Amino acid sequence: MNMQLQVWIPEVLLAFGLVQFILGILMLITQRNYLKQVLGMKVMLQGIILILVSEGWRRQDIFIGEAIIISALIVEAVVLAIAISLLIQIAKKARYTDLLEIRKERNWVNPADENG
Numbered sequence: 001m002n003m004q005l006q007v008w009i010p011e012v013l014l015a016f017g018l019v020q021f022i023l024g025i026l027m028l029i030t031q032r033n034y035l036k037q038v039l040g041m042k043v044m045l046q047g048i049i050l051i052l053v054s055e056g057w058r059r060q061d062i063f064i065g066e067a068i069i070i071s072a073l074i075v076e077a078v079v080l081a082i083a084i085s086l087l088i089q090i091a092k093k094a095r096y097t098d099l100l101e102i103r104k105e106r107n108w109v110n111p112a113d114e115n116g
Contacts, residue, residue: 010058017050045076
């Protein structure tokens with residue numbers, strides 16, 4: 001029973017990681033609110049970490065998986081810190097969290113953006 005459990009766990013982690021990655025990309029693409037876009041990026045990066053865990057488990061090489069995951073967490077922390085600091089600067093200057101509204105306010109809108 002224990003051996004069967006270990007066989008399907010990497011596939012389940014891989015499936016959840018892929019679903020989480022796809023949901024993160026969809027949030028990043030479809031949301032106009034910049035806070036939701038950063039949240040989508042966070043969800044996407046956590047999906048990548050789940051995929052890395054499943055691959056490390058599947059290959060029975062936990063040390064390489066751990067090294068890659070620690071590197072991914074460090075990169076994720078740096079990217080999110082930069083994104084949040086930029087969002088704080090945007091929030092200080094703009095009245096909106098909607099990127100299209102900010103672009104309209106500054107006259108940076110293409111006619112195609114107003115329709116979508």
